[in-house]
Amino acid sequence: MTRAPEARAPETAAAELLAGLPPSPAVWCTGLRKRYGRRPAVEGVGLTVGRGEVVGLLGPNGAGKTTVIKMLLGLVRPDAGEVLLLGRPATDPASRARVGYLPELFRYQPWLTAAEVVDLHVRLSGADVSAADRRAVLTQVGLGARTGDRAGTFSKGMQQRLGLAVALVARPDLVILDEPTSALDPVGRVEVRDLVLSLKARGVAVLLNSHLIGEVERVCDRVVILDKGRVAAAGTLLELLGQHEVRLHLTDVPAGVEARLAATGTVTREGNWFTVALRDDDEGAVPDLVRDLVGLGVRVHAVEPGRISLEERLLGILRHDPEEATP
Numbered sequence: 001m002t003r004a005p006e007a008r009a010p011e012t013a014a015a016e017l018l019a020g021l022p023p024s025p026a027v028w029c030t031g032l033r034k035r036y037g038r039r040p041a042v043e044g045v046g047l048t049v050g051r052g053e054v055v056g057l058l059g060p061n062g063a064g065k066t067t068v069i070k071m072l073l074g075l076v077r078p079d080a081g082e083v084l085l086l087g088r089p090a091t092d093p094a095s096r097a098r099v100g101y102l103p104e105l106f107r108y109q110p111w112l113t114a115a116e117v118v119d120l121h122v123r124l125s126g127a128d129v130s131a132a133d134r135r136a137v138l139t140q141v142g143l144g145a146r147t148g149d150r151a152g153t154f155s156k157g158m159q160q161r162l163g164l165a166v167a168l169v170a171r172p173d174l175v176i177l178d179e180p181t182s183a184l185d186p187v188g189r190v191e192v193r194d195l196v197l198s199l200k201a202r203g204v205a206v207l208l209n210s211h212l213i214g215e216v217e218r219v220c221d222r223v224v225i226l227d228k229g230r231v232a233a234a235g236t237l238l239e240l241l242g243q244h245e246v247r248l249h250l251t252d253v254p255a256g257v258e259a260r261l262a263a264t265g266t267v268t269r270e271g272n273w274f275t276v277a278l279r280d281d282d283e284g285a286v287p288d289l290v291r292d293l294v295g296l297g298v299r300v301h302a303v304e305p306g307r308i309s310l311e312e313r314l315l316g317i318l319r320h321d322p323e324e325a326t327p
């Protein structure tokens with residue numbers, strides 16, 4: 001006699017079903033709109049940050065970046081639109097507790113030491129963070145030697161580092177950084193870049209608002225460009241910038257060389273300059289090509305990597321609109 005499969009409680013089955021689904025994005029929003037008086041600040045913005053993904057938010061002054069971030073965090077009430085953080089409504093304290101935030105403008109209580117500021121935020125978040133981990137986060141942001149100094153005595157860059165420590169100390173699943181390097185020296189900027197990459201390696205999602213386009217280009221998986229409150233463009237760097245190409249200055253080009261070039265990618269020629277659009281990010285394609293060209297007797301004078309920079313792309317998108325910036 002065969003036995004019927006054991007009936008499971010419906011709630012167990014539902015929990016199993018949910019556990020089998022991919023995790024909800026770290027940030028999901030749609031149709032976000034905000035007006036201040038009659039002036040639109042944000043008009044119908046939607047964006048997604050996947051788990052462990054680093055997304056850059058770019059755009060000119062007044063484009064609406066900080067307003068979007070504040071609406072995501074429930075700090076500004078949207079006129080319309082929906083926000084989910086880590087799969088829960090942004091207003092749900094359970095999701096907010098898993099989010100680290102570095103605001104664009106902030107001032108910590110000047111009478112508190114760096115260690116006390118971090119302790120205060122750990123208490124406010126309700127997270128269980130050991131004294132060693134609190135100390136470690138201050139060291140991570142370069143304040144290990146200043147933990148006992150009052151925040152009021154810190155330089156702007158040191159305040160910003162303290163802000164990063166506060167954003168990171170409760171081990172969030174999502175970190176939102178609004179201009180995290182605006183006050184930092186070049187070394188500090190590189191440190192923050194490495195820090196963002198280490199967060200990504202740990203599966204932490206990051207939404208990064210920065211005017212430093214090179215910084216965004218180096219660390220972000222995807223970029224969302226805002227202009228006049230709307231999404232002007234969004235995509236991976238490959239989608240926004242197109243494929244890589246290489247420009248070669250060649251002489252003594254015998255027959256058959258064009259075929260070898262074409263085997264690497266689509267070729268265009270201007271005099272002695274050959275531009276090859278590389279098919280993918282195959283790191284060996286260019287050295288292999290140069291080796292073969294030299295083997296075929298070609299004299300290779302120059303090999304220049306080419307790809308439109310994110311800065312050029314951004315300016316192209318923003319200048320495309322003939323309308324002047326709203327006063």
Ligand SMILES: Nc1ncnc2c1ncn2[C@@H]1O[C@H](COP(=O)(O)OP(=O)(O)OP(=O)(O)O)[C@@H](O)[C@H]1O
Nearest residue numbers: 036039040041059060061062063064065066067068
């Ligand atoms: N509290 C406010 N009251 C009135 N207008 C506001 C307020 N906050 C923002 N705005 C307006 O909303 C628009 C978007 O501002 P927001 O700060 O979001 O831009 P941003 O892209 O972050 O700019 P920036 O790069 O200069 O920081 C601007 O026109 C700004 O003047």
